[in-house]
Amino acid sequence: MRARRLLGLATIVVLLLAWEVTARVGNNVYVPPPSQIAVTFAHEWFSPQFAQEAVPSIWRLLAGFIIAAIVGVALGVAIGVSDTLYRTLDPVLQVLRALPPTAVIPVGILLLGIGDWMKVAVIVFGAIWPILVNSVDGARSVSSERLDTARNFGFSRLETIVAVTFPSALPQIFAGLRVGLALAFIMIVISEMVGGSNGLGYAILSAQRTFSIPEMYAGIVLLAILGYGLNALFTLLERRVLAWHLGSTAVTR
Amino acid sequence: MTRAPVAARDLVLQVVDLQKRYGTGTLAIERISLDVRRGEFVSIVGPSGAGKTTLLKTVCGLLAPTSGRVLLDDKLVTAPPPEMVLVFQDYARSLFPWLTVTANVAFPLRKKRLTPSEKASLVREALDAVGLTAFAGHYPWQLSGGMQQRVAIARAVAFRPEILLLDEPFASVDALTRADLEDVTLRLRAEFGITMLLVTHDIDEAVYLSDRVFVLSPPPSVIVREIAVPLSQPREQERTRSDAAFLALRNEIHRMIGQRPERTIAP
Numbered sequence: 001m002r003a004r005r006l007l008g009l010a011t012i013v014v015l016l017l018a019w020e021v022t023a024r025v026g027n028n029v030y031v032p033p034p035s036q037i038a039v040t041f042a043h044e045w046f047s048p049q050f051a052q053e054a055v056p057s058i059w060r061l062l063a064g065f066i067i068a069a070i071v072g073v074a075l076g077v078a079i080g081v082s083d084t085l086y087r088t089l090d091p092v093l094q095v096l097r098a099l100p101p102t103a104v105i106p107v108g109i110l111l112l113g114i115g116d117w118m119k120v121a122v123i124v125f126g127a128i129w130p131i132l133v134n135s136v137d138g139a140r141s142v143s144s145e146r147l148d149t150a151r152n153f154g155f156s157r158l159e160t161i162v163a164v165t166f167p168s169a170l171p172q173i174f175a176g177l178r179v180g181l182a183l184a185f186i187m188i189v190i191s192e193m194v195g196g197s198n199g200l201g202y203a204i205l206s207a208q209r210t211f212s213i214p215e216m217y218a219g220i221v222l223l224a225i226l227g228y229g230l231n232a233l234f235t236l237l238e239r240r241v242l243a244w245h246l247g248s249t250a251v252t253r
Numbered sequence: 254m255t256r257a258p259v260a261a262r263d264l265v266l267q268v269v270d271l272q273k274r275y276g277t278g279t280l281a282i283e284r285i286s287l288d289v290r291r292g293e294f295v296s297i298v299g300p301s302g303a304g305k306t307t308l309l310k311t312v313c314g315l316l317a318p319t320s321g322r323v324l325l326d327d328k329l330v331t332a333p334p335p336e337m338v339l340v341f342q343d344y345a346r347s348l349f350p351w352l353t354v355t356a357n358v359a360f361p362l363r364k365k366r367l368t369p370s371e372k373a374s375l376v377r378e379a380l381d382a383v384g385l386t387a388f389a390g391h392y393p394w395q396l397s398g399g400m401q402q403r404v405a406i407a408r409a410v411a412f413r414p415e416i417l418l419l420d421e422p423f424a425s426v427d428a429l430t431r432a433d434l435e436d437v438t439l440r441l442r443a444e445f446g447i448t449m450l451l452v453t454h455d456i457d458e459a460v461y462l463s464d465r466v467f468v469l470s471p472p473p474s475v476i477v478r479e480i481a482v483p484l485s486q487p488r489e490q491e492r493t494r495s496d497a498a499f500l501a502l503r504n505e506i507h508r509m510i511g512q513r514p515e516r517t518i519a520p
Contacts, residue, residue: 143343143346143347145341145343145346145347146346146347146349148310148315148339148341148347149339149341149347151315151333152313152315152333152337152338152339153333153335153338153360153361153364153412154333154335154361154364155363155364163360163363164349167349167351168349170351244350244351244392244394245350245351247392247394247395248350248392248394251394251395
């Protein structure tokens, strides 16, 4: 296991070295070597600028994702357990999920301006569809034996949803949340680039426009680190909540 | 076939002229009447596709009959009553993989007003009765198929029903495990006095376990015959199954399976 991880790390080191050498030989001002980006990164982001540009991005991202998760799961399970709701709303869902979410940013700017809430709103709009659709599917695919078991023991409809449907659907809900998180990340960067006065997306774009090339790359590196960190946190949560699912699928495999 | 008249209070379950049609489509059950006495082990044996699962779900109140009625202790069944619990064939689909064995068995007790220690002792007794005490902290998917079905049976027993409805509960396990589970079921009946109603396509199993066997026709289902099983109690796998009376009965039923009833025979 440790050897495998070392191999992966070695690949990253080799790639960085290759970049370093190519950049120094090529001497293109638009492609600075990683060593220079690292110096700029330390200077740029271990500074008050982190609070100014990165923190707003992070809280908007988390606010948008958490709202999308709560609304998406609640609505998705409700649609999944009700045939009437499903038949009424499923066509709408299928159309809206097919829309590239970035397309609604101009609408968001029109209606909400370029402030924080526009960004939170477009993140919610971008992230909610995979969460919603997966929650619907998860809630619909609970085995009839489990539902009958709960009914047999006298559980009411609501009690059955809480005690049986929701936990049964959790593996699919988490699959939706993972995709939703990735989309939320895309939406925060683009919404800040298109309509922003601060945030990482804004910082990267304005660095490019003022030819602060190493600063631009430093911003991208910070995004990569944040994305990796968020994904790692999500995986940690998933492993805790879905330990039973991971265990049972490992057994059948 | 004649039998001694039974006092009404001895009848725990009465199925009267039950008919079940799916929507406006196929007729699954044409007309079935049967009754089960308190403490009795009754089997319904029929070919695959004879509507056996449909029959049990209707008896249990999970499905509404198209016509006819089900009476439990002389009361009409319209929704699943707490006195009847159904054990499904497919344990993997009826158990909850996110709960441990203990939590699975305790699951139905959420609906009973009991103190935590009363619940704990019901769970302990049920696990003890099926021989799974040592696996209380495991998850169902860590156990073999036979053990998982024991968990499902323990979950039903912990609820303390009067009647267990068993829907081919031993059909998905190997032959040795199957014999084991059959004897576990007989022990539970003796220990807790639970009335058992089993549906199966396995004639030998029906004869081995039962006091009476109802033979079901292919769909739309009717009852071909009701057969008393006068084999001695307690039943033992090797001895009972090699009994000449056992063999005669299973051969008789074997010839009947797949037939429609002769209309001339009065009930």
